[in-house]
Amino acid sequence: MVKLPEIFNRYYPYIEEELKSLFDNRNLFLYDMMRYHLGWINNRGDNISNNSGKKLRATLCLLACESLDGDFRKALPLAAAIELIHNYSLVHDDIQDDDKQRRHRPTVWSIWGKPQAINAGSALKVLASLSVAKLGDYNISSDKQVEVFEILNNSCLKMIEGQFLDINFENRSDITIENYLEMIEKKTSALIEGALKIGAVLNIEKSKLEPFEKFGRYLGLAFQIRDDILGIWGNNTKTGKPQGNDIRKRKKTLPIVFCLQVSNKKIKERLLKIYSKKRISERNIGYILSLLNDIGSKRFCEEKSIEYYQLALKEIKNLPIFSDKVSHFKEISRFLIKRDF
Amino acid sequence: MVKLPEIFNRYYPYIEEELKSLFDNRNLFLYDMMRYHLGWINNRGDNISNNSGKKLRATLCLLACESLDGDFRKALPLAAAIELIHNYSLVHDDIQDDDKQRRHRPTVWSIWGKPQAINAGSALKVLASLSVAKLGDYNISSDKQVEVFEILNNSCLKMIEGQFLDINFENRSDITIENYLEMIEKKTSALIEGALKIGAVLNIEKSKLEPFEKFGRYLGLAFQIRDDILGIWGNNTKTGKPQGNDIRKRKKTLPIVFCLQVSNKKIKERLLKIYSKKRISERNIGYILSLLNDIGSKRFCEEKSIEYYQLALKEIKNLPIFSDKVSHFKEISRFLIKRDF
Numbered sequence: 001m002v003k004l005p006e007i008f009n010r011y012y013p014y015i016e017e018e019l020k021s022l023f024d025n026r027n028l029f030l031y032d033m034m035r036y037h038l039g040w041i042n043n044r045g046d047n048i049s050n051n052s053g054k055k056l057r058a059t060l061c062l063l064a065c066e067s068l069d070g071d072f073r074k075a076l077p078l079a080a081a082i083e084l085i086h087n088y089s090l091v092h093d094d095i096q097d098d099d100k101q102r103r104h105r106p107t108v109w110s111i112w113g114k115p116q117a118i119n120a121g122s123a124l125k126v127l128a129s130l131s132v133a134k135l136g137d138y139n140i141s142s143d144k145q146v147e148v149f150e151i152l153n154n155s156c157l158k159m160i161e162g163q164f165l166d167i168n169f170e171n172r173s174d175i176t177i178e179n180y181l182e183m184i185e186k187k188t189s190a191l192i193e194g195a196l197k198i199g200a201v202l203n204i205e206k207s208k209l210e211p212f213e214k215f216g217r218y219l220g221l222a223f224q225i226r227d228d229i230l231g232i233w234g235n236n237t238k239t240g241k242p243q244g245n246d247i248r249k250r251k252k253t254l255p256i257v258f259c260l261q262v263s264n265k266k267i268k269e270r271l272l273k274i275y276s277k278k279r280i281s282e283r284n285i286g287y288i289l290s291l292l293n294d295i296g297s298k299r300f301c302e303e304k305s306i307e308y309y310q311l312a313l314k315e316i317k318n319l320p321i322f323s324d325k326v327s328h329f330k331e332i333s334r335f336l337i338k339r340d341f
Numbered sequence: 342m343v344k345l346p347e348i349f350n351r352y353y354p355y356i357e358e359e360l361k362s363l364f365d366n367r368n369l370f371l372y373d374m375m376r377y378h379l380g381w382i383n384n385r386g387d388n389i390s391n392n393s394g395k396k397l398r399a400t401l402c403l404l405a406c407e408s409l410d411g412d413f414r415k416a417l418p419l420a421a422a423i424e425l426i427h428n429y430s431l432v433h434d435d436i437q438d439d440d441k442q443r444r445h446r447p448t449v450w451s452i453w454g455k456p457q458a459i460n461a462g463s464a465l466k467v468l469a470s471l472s473v474a475k476l477g478d479y480n481i482s483s484d485k486q487v488e489v490f491e492i493l494n495n496s497c498l499k500m501i502e503g504q505f506l507d508i509n510f511e512n513r514s515d516i517t518i519e520n521y522l523e524m525i526e527k528k529t530s531a532l533i534e535g536a537l538k539i540g541a542v543l544n545i546e547k548s549k550l551e552p553f554e555k556f557g558r559y560l561g562l563a564f565q566i567r568d569d570i571l572g573i574w575g576n577n578t579k580t581g582k583p584q585g586n587d588i589r590k591r592k593k594t595l596p597i598v599f600c601l602q603v604s605n606k607k608i609k610e611r612l613l614k615i616y617s618k619k620r621i622s623e624r625n626i627g628y629i630l631s632l633l634n635d636i637g638s639k640r641f642c643e644e645k646s647i648e649y650y651q652l653a654l655k656e657i658k659n660l661p662i663f664s665d666k667v668s669h670f671k672e673i674s675r676f677l678i679k680r681d682f
Binding site for chain 1: 369370371433436437438455456457459460463464466467468470471473474477482483484486487490491494495497498501502504505506508509
């Protein structure tokens with residue numbers, strides 16, 4: 001078992017407090033749907049012990065800021081913002097994918113219906129923008145705020161483009177590994193890049209953000225491919241995903257895309273036929289798992305993930321950060337490709 | 342027939358040009374769904390002659406700016422932004438309401454499915470934020486940009502709250518006229534207030550926006566109630582709405598809320614029973630129309646709409662604008678309560 005790096009635990013309570021402050025005096029039930037999604041209450045409105053994810057993006061944002069001038073607090077409104085954007089995307093993703101479960105709990109739409117879940121997701125995104133406006137309280141200049149807005153919205157647009165491509169790929173049989181990597185670079189890396197860049201830009205000029213962007217890109221790719229691996233071969237209580245889960249949901253993640261690219265026509269057609277069914281039987285899932293095993297799909301994905309991990313490590317050397325913070329960036333990178341949750 | 346005030350035609354080409362500039366070099370099909378919604382192309386991607394609404398909110402934004410210093414051009418990025426936010430809300434509304442038609446054309450979701458339509462709507466919202474960032478090109482200070490961002494996102498959040506309440510009301514039988522007015526003040530007025538305020542704030546201090554906000558609130562209420570009237574009694578080719586259309590869609594608009602509030606228990610129960618059906622028959626629509634007629638529902642709504650129109654007119658006197666622009670505000674107000682499209 002790989003443990004969550006200590007830095008996550010250090011920032012966590014600050015992030016939660018900042019997030020919760022955005023919900024002060026917001027009494028409409030709309031906000032309770034968001035509180036539910038964020039893991040603060042159950043669907044009857046009772047407070048529950050927290051269940052709201054690792055906060056990877058917020059952590060990266062705070063670390064990027066702290067590693068440049070020793071202070072992370074002024075980046076808290078941005079950490080909250082990036083976390084809310086991530087969560088808005090999850091609420092909408094669950095609607096789009098018809099997913100009934102997330103983090104072992106019923107999804108927002110499965111309780112309150114898709115129309116209201118669309119509103120809850122959209123409102124999370126707007127709260128994120130309003131959080132950025134709180135930078136003024138930390139004496140961050142308006143010029144910097146404008147820079148943050150632009151980075152954040154460009155990241156967000158890229159993420160939506162990625163989500164568009166992901167859904168678009170569902171109905172296509174000609175997706176190459178290259179297409180796939182391009183898609184996850186948008187869908188997953190964009191927001192991780194954005195998290196690092198907005199944290200860093202509070203302390204350095206925006207023309208100097210490139211190493212943070214590159215590091216974020218590689219980290220996002222490694223992270224997503226690890227996610228793809230866990231989505232098929234992960235089988236533990238933490239992710240809550242049974243083996244073959246992404247196959248069950250007919251997701252064309254990297255292990256499947258690899259299979260489609262390297263298999264012969266007959267196997268490819270059989271795979272696509274199974275994927276075209278409304279429901280995939282457990283027998284078919286077993287068939288696909290053995291197929292992926294035969295062609296070494298898991299190994300290919302692991303190697304690809306390590307490839308990006310190594311690129312990320314290399315990029316850490318180019319970050320203009322305090323040397324005592326380097327280990328945090330390394331630890332997080334290592335965790336993301338080793339994690340089983 | 343009431344004619345569209347001349348000021349709409351004057352601004353229209355500038356707004357369109359500004360909007361289109363935001364789509365330059367955006368080649369992903371995601372953007373074509375948005376271009377389709379904005380009335381620029383058909384669903385095969387061919388350019389079509391324009392069919393994209395009056396641009397009320399963009400027009401109000403430009404007018405607010407021009408009426409304070411004689412120049413509307415610097416507000417163009419904001420006019421585009423507010424129009425995009427309005428259109429994002431329409432794309433999502435159509436999904437939420439299961440509406441297959443908008444402006445005589447199939448809705449985005451009805452062609453490309455709800456998952457991708459959610460993406461198209463969300464991306465319109467992000468493009469709106471990126472449009473605000475273009476204010477820098479007009480030498481608008483970062484301080485002003487931050488003010489605009491805050492106004493815009495607060496308006497947007499209020500609009501989503503209104504949309505939440507609107508959907509929430511569908512399953513409730515106890516909606517009062519007061520509840521209803523509160524809902525449309527959020528759902529409709531918020532964005533109209535926002536349009537005026539962001540246009541005005543380029544030229545005046547944000548502490549001086551109150552008359553614009555009030556004018557926008559009353560105008561929005563008058564506008565929405567006129568919309569409710571047209572939704573039931575409108576019957577012309579411009580709105581594309583047949584008589585009783587909102588009844589057909591089981592919408593609880595003001596004429597129905599009034600009916601529920603003033604009718605006796607028996608009639609109220611009958612009305613709610615009809616509204617609880619999956620499909621409302623033409624006979625039932627006829628029954629409800631005659632019911633509304635008997636209790637004077639149309640007249641009540643018309644009076645209410647005129648009441649807000651008069652409050653709006655009164656508020657125009659408090660706007661700190663050039664006197665030669667007053668007539669435009671009056672004309673627009675008059676148009677909005679007289680229009681039959």
